[in-house]
Amino acid sequence: MSRRVKLILAALIVAASGFLAIGLYGITQQSDSAAAPTEQSLIPKFEAKDAPPVLGTTLDGEPFDLADYRGTPVVLNFWASWCGPCRRELPALAAFAKAHPEIQVIGVDYQDDVEAARTFAAENGATWPSVVDDGPIGAAYEVPGLPATYLIDAQGRIVERLLGEVTEATLTEQLPALMS
Numbered sequence: 001m002s003r004r005v006k007l008i009l010a011a012l013i014v015a016a017s018g019f020l021a022i023g024l025y026g027i028t029q030q031s032d033s034a035a036a037p038t039e040q041s042l043i044p045k046f047e048a049k050d051a052p053p054v055l056g057t058t059l060d061g062e063p064f065d066l067a068d069y070r071g072t073p074v075v076l077n078f079w080a081s082w083c084g085p086c087r088r089e090l091p092a093l094a095a096f097a098k099a100h101p102e103i104q105v106i107g108v109d110y111q112d113d114v115e116a117a118r119t120f121a122a123e124n125g126a127t128w129p130s131v132v133d134d135g136p137i138g139a140a141y142e143v144p145g146l147p148a149t150y151l152i153d154a155q156g157r158i159v160e161r162l163l164g165e166v167t168e169a170t171l172t173e174q175l176p177a178l179m180s
Helices: 003-028 084-099 115-122 136-142 168-173 175-179
Strands: 056-057 063-065 074-079 106-109 130-133 146-153 157-163
Touching: 056 130, 063 175, 084 106, 084 168, 106 136, 106 175, 130 136, 130 146, 146 175, 157 175, 168 175
Parallel strands: 074 106, 106 130
Antiparallel strands: 056 063, 074 146, 146 157
């Protein structure tokens, strides 16, 4: 190994050691009272905004317009029959809908086979309307994955977004935000 290569390697080792020392110094300078961020605290707080339009046809072939529900709080749930967590959360949505008739549950069947979705919804007690969406509604709501649930107040504003499988208890905890 030439002397020049040895000098370059030595310089790289010194530089790496310096960066490591600076990083460790920064870690040790944190206050003991400063708690490490939790996974939940890393998720930005959802800011209320007007709900995008939801126009289309339901699984039953009926025309649908979310604007018809203005004045009623809505739980808007994006789902698909092929989605395991969506299948697991359906009983929780059904129980919530039954316990809270003042709130309208609405499904958005996202990028799914309509016949499979229709059969799944009928067999599992989804008594609420589900709008067929091949992508534009999900894009307007910026759905990152399924399931995704949006809580829309009576004024038509999204007040919360719940990503992943919801439970009846989770939805019930959100009632104050939904009813405000």
